[in-house]
Amino acid sequence: MKVNELKEGEPFIPLGKWTLYTDGASSIEGSGADLIITDPQGTEYTYALQLEFPCTNNEAEYEALIVGLCLERKMKIPELSAFVDSRLAANQVNNEFTAREPSMLKYKQKVKKLMKEFKSCS
Template identity: 55%
Template sequence: MADYLAELSGELEVINERIALKSEVNETWELYTDGASCAEGAGAGLVLVSSNGEEHTYALRFNFDVTNNEAEYEALLAGLNIAQKMNIVKLRAFTDSQLVANQFSGSFEAHDPSMQKYLQLLKETAARFEYFELAQVPRSQNKKADALSKLAALTFSHFQKQVWVEELPSKSIDSDLMVASVTEAQPNWMEPILQYIRNDILPEDSREARLVRERAPMYIIQDDVLYRKSYCGPMMRCVGPIEAEMLVEEVHNGSYKLADMEGRTLPNAWHAVLLKRYYA
């Protein structure tokens, strides 16, 4: 275990150095997108290419009905969101949709209400980049994204391991209907860790300061949300006491049940104990 952790720490340092070097260069990435809609389903294919030719392929399957034009917009918006999460600041995007490219440039007007919403959202998302350009390319120059979108719309069985697959539950223009805000009581158990990671501020009490310094490397902040790292699984989102109580109530009142290793349903008291251990 000691050798494994030592080796993992070295790999993380190399990855962080690579990210720092890329952010300093501020290179311009290229994004190729394509959306597909058919009777069997709908999906999108994305290909992100760095200036040195490094490619990142991504596929999306939509769990909602869309037209071909809506699928093209969804593909482009998903690509922009992924680029932002990768800290890309300069982006040149390509789509084989004449309608999307010309509506963005202003050559075509968006008369349909859904197209107007998609166009407005696209402009707002594009404005977050230091540099953004959108151009139309022939389908012959967009073969990878086109193939990924068709595979995502039809099946996942032929994807290779390096292709990421994600399912979107709703349209991007409907996302504001699903926003839920929880105001936590301050301060809570997360506050000392957040203060230390963000501002390098420790509690005045020496014992608490030592505990925070020891625990902080196990946590990371992404999109202003605190997560606990996991070496063998996904990162775990941290919650405060109010949201933890809501989760406990939802488990008790909803259709989900916690069970022990033998499949027996646990008493309500154990629900709270397990949730507090997991989320704290």
């Protein structure tokens, strides 16, 4: 059964690898995050968030990733490929860069914890 063939009352059973694209941004006008979640059939689900607290651009990038991972987890997606629009966040999560700032270390730890909740997450 494919995801888009569900009948009313049937449980949602995600199949295949899903993709998450995130982009966070911060400016003097405010901070926000954009998410695109793509199912295995190529259907895109887009989200735009306004962050209601001051943060740096890198923190906004991490916030976008965390929100995306939380959404996918709630949907019980088993396999996920996540792409972030931040070389710093990607390299910190992949252990290629060291997270030195306490806030970046906390974000990295949160992301790594969320990633463990998937059958497969890269």
